[in-house]
Amino acid sequence: MTATLFRVFEPVDQSVLARLLGETFAVVEEAGQSHDTTYLDTFDWRLFNRSSALLLSENTLTLAPLVGSNETLQIDVDRRPVFSWDLPAGPFRKQVEGMLEMRALLVRAQAKTLTTVFRALNDDQKTVCRVAVDAVTLETGSDTAETFIRLLPLRGYDRDAAEIADLLSASGAIELASGDLYFAVMAAAGQQPGGYQPKPVVPLDPTMRADAAMKALLRAELEVIQINEPYLVQDIDTEFLHDYRVALRRARSALAEVKGVFPADTTRRLRTDLQVANQFSNELRDLDVYLLSEERYRAMLPSQLRDGIAPLFDHLRARRAAALVEMVEALASSEYRRVMADWAAFLDEPLPSRAASRIGSRPVLEVASRRIYKQVRQVLKDGRAITAESPDEMLHALRIECKKLRYLMELFSGLYEPKEINGLIKQLRTLQGNLGDFNDLSVQEAYLMRTAAEMATRRQPTPDTLMAIGALVAALDAERAVVRGAFGDTFDAFAASENRERFKLAFGSSRDAF
């Protein structure tokens, strides 16, 4: 295929373009137009990570592939969309929805473009190609523009477009890949596409002292917390809080699960502190989860009861507003400030020349593998004990053990071969999915019953609302039975001998070193 995007290093008007084309084609100006382009993506670059760019120019929203040959999609909108549900229903929204999920679109960069379209004519004065010259001002306030040339070939005149591309190259224009303009704009805006990692993989030297490695891991989690923290108050979407909390829990779990690396009292103090920090947002996160499920809940209800459920969600929204205020206040509290400052100070302290404990002085690979493999065996043991008749508590307990294993594997994933560790994490994720669904459904049922009682004491819920909540509980319970029924097979797949072998191979061998 012919290149269609070029960069040139001088302003281009009609005569310059004619010169660049070596006077082979006549050039006439067709139209000129100036417009602002806003580049949108989520905080965690969900579009970029799927090689897509979303641009808003005037009223037109364009979803363009950064690489590859996927189709470019366009629609007209009345205002800048924030969530995928702000878009009109249709194929465009479907495409975007799958990538964004619940995340909000942020303005990642802006560019002002002055576009002039020229037509290149052959000897018959027939237009054989349109040539768009874009003078793009990348930085706000700067008056220097970069010049780009786009070829807009005409159907049936590919050969002429190819010739024009050759002529441009011969006159010193630089061929660009379609995504290059995107990267130029992002660089000028000081953005680093894909630069945010909610679950950072810290590269570790396997022979590094375990206490040093743990500090590096904890520091990475603290960074995620600090990155997300300022956005919590702004309440842009639910995932800032989600990522923030996951990082807090990962840090706490690292301290709890890899015991004996730091002095015991330090570990204990930090764990309690992180627990406290996490509690500040428990309620808000719970409510976020319910509200995100609103559509799913509605769909579970028979149509006569769908409107009846609205007061429940109004109630939850009101509670969420209050919970947000509480969290914001808690984050501003001196206690929270102290917790975070304490933690940062601990991480900044220089390492003692000799580790505080025997484990702290061992190479991190040994410590990690040993701990992970022990946890694998714990999960296998607890899982095997579960039968179809086992009480719910056993599944909940297994879920916790799986979660610990997951945190450990992710935390130390930088030590292992990425393909191998990711494959194993994926196996675990399937099992966790089943256990997580089971737990969520149990918790949701209980929560709905409690909320119904709470609504009944405060105001008069209509019979419709109570019936709708009842129907919802019944629907959730039916789903819970299905999930429970699927546990056996899910666990057996996880505990299959070839899987056990893989875990053993990845984590088991270094036990000999102890």
Next chain:
Amino acid sequence: MQVIALYSNKGGVGKTASAVNLAYLAAQSGYRTLLCDLDPQSSATFYFRVKPKLKKQARGLTNPGKAIDASIKGTDYENLDLLPADFSHRNLDLTFNDAKNSKDRLRRVLRPLRRDYDLVFLDSPPTINILAENIFRAADHLLVPLIPTTLSVRTFEQLQAFLKENRYKTRMLHSFLSMVDRRKKLQREAEIEIRNRFDNVLTASIPYLSLVEQMGIMREPVPVYAPRSTAARGYVALWAEVRAIIDGDR
């Protein structure tokens, strides 16, 4: 995708002139438009400055979808493409009644384009042979230019009879007055007769004007080189009526 054929079994009545101008105006209105030049004389192709290809014979209709895709040319105007005359000449070869389904050939050839275009205009040569039937089957609407003469009345009646006999929907048939010279008494009388006798004559008519003839020199649609002229206004009015017909269809 809707297909509109400019059709008449008489020559020189303004089929090509109206096909070119209507296709241009449709494209300007935002319809993704294809003009198919089915006439070996290739006047429409000439008007859009597309060089007729004199190259080796294409392989015929073994893969009509691919052949047509490779033959379409962009015009100088946004939303408007052209299928040059040499394509139909080479690939439709409709003068011989050879294959059994030959009446459906054109329809089948156009089918792969249905996602690419909203509107297809067919500019046909004056014909009553198998090509005519191909056009009738491919088109959603027939648009017949009538020069106001008594002869036109006769031939239009024949066409109506033919369509009825062969079970085409009579709803698809429309006509409009073309190359109208109201200075001529005979034409004025003929116009009245036509409008009284047929109920499918559009209100807009195209006057006889030398500005239209200049298309051959300008090689551009009339609204491009004479946007405010009476001739351009005539085509704009005609397009407005045609547009109402196709929009009503959807």
